[in-house]
Amino acid sequence: PPLPVCTWAVYFLTTSQEAQQKLYKEVEILGKGPVTYAKIEQLRYCRQVLCETVRMSTLTPIAARLQELEGRVDQHIIPKETLVLYALGVVLQDSSAWPRPYKFDPDRFNDETAVKNLSLLGFSGSQECPELRFAYMVATVLLSMVVRKLHLHSVEGQIADIRYELVTSPKEEAWITVSKRN
Numbered sequence: 001p002p003l004p005v006c007t008w009a010v011y012f013l014t015t016s017q018e019a020q021q022k023l024y025k026e027v028e029i030l031g032k033g034p035v036t037y038a039k040i041e042q043l044r045y046c047r048q049v050l051c052e053t054v055r056m057s058t059l060t061p062i063a064a065r066l067q068e069l070e071g072r073v074d075q076h077i078i079p080k081e082t083l084v085l086y087a088l089g090v091v092l093q094d095s096s097a098w099p100r101p102y103k104f105d106p107d108r109f110n111d112e113t114a115v116k117n118l119s120l121l122g123f124s125g126s127q128e129c130p131e132l133r134f135a136y137m138v139a140t141v142l143l144s145m146v147v148r149k150l151h152l153h154s155v156e157g158q159i160a161d162i163r164y165e166l167v168t169s170p171k172e173e174a175w176i177t178v179s180k181r182n
Helices: 002-015 017-029 037-042 044-057 106-110 112-119 130-149
Strands: 062-066 071-073 076-078 083-087 150-154 176-180
Touching (some): 002 017, 002 044, 002 130, 002 150, 002 176, 017 044, 017 130, 044 112, 044 130, 106 112, 130 150
Antiparallel strands (some): 071 076
């Protein structure tokens, strides 16, 4: 869903001025015109921001998919075409797969291993759900327009705790402040 992705992305960008500045530099290169589909494809760092947003927010706390191949977890064999439920709240914060899992770091998705880890859970690549692909496009347009015109700032002392439902959201309202870019 586009709205939760956008909400979390804006929040996380307020927590990392470095990521926000990198995104601004990428968007600035595109010029002042509208954000077109061709331009969306060029916004690689924006995609990294969105992937990291999905990971950090645990956008959906659980996921289910059919095993394409026979697998093994410890001594247990998981037959092909078995429905497997993933506890994404655990998997996406696992430090063996995600170094410094509680740090917002879009640069981790510059690495193909991280992209593959996320794609195995259905968030990108060939398993990406159509709704998420649409959400990425909407969020890319929104973020590029917002970051092109505004600096996003966190409210001092505010930490957005996650409310786990079908789609995660902040437990309480997440406030930010903005200032106009020159």
